[in-house]
Amino acid sequence: MNEIEVKVLEIDVPNVTSKLLALGAIKEFEGDLFTLFFDRPDGSLIKAKQVLRLRKKGDKVLLTFKTPIPQEDVKAMDEQETQVKDFDTMKKILEHSGF
Numbered sequence: 001m002n003e004i005e006v007k008v009l010e011i012d013v014p015n016v017t018s019k020l021l022a023l024g025a026i027k028e029f030e031g032d033l034f035t036l037f038f039d040r041p042d043g044s045l046i047k048a049k050q051v052l053r054l055r056k057k058g059d060k061v062l063l064t065f066k067t068p069i070p071q072e073d074v075k076a077m078d079e080q081e082t083q084v085k086d087f088d089t090m091k092k093i094l095e096h097s098g099f
Contacts, residue, residue, distance in 0.1 A: 005075040038099035061087045
């Protein structure tokens with residue numbers, strides 16, 4: 001999946017939310033996120049603008065790897081994501097793998 005991220009700062013959240021919902025947008029998630037980012041000891045992922053992320057999103061645990069897609073004016077990433085069963089076990093696997 002390709003992700004294009006555009007950040008809009010200093011908005012009236014309730015107003016923008018109601019307008020998006022009126023246009024047919026669907027609110028995907030509301031709740032707490034717990035996120036850990038991993039890199040190699042040499043920092044090679046961050047140097048390459050890549051992301052290795054383990055995230056708890058409600059009851060789901062997601063492992064994500066992102067690589068940049070060259071684009072002008074926006075941040076675009078190729079995003080590969082899979083659901084994993086156990087946050088703590090996946091964290092240990094990544095740490096034992098050198099991340």
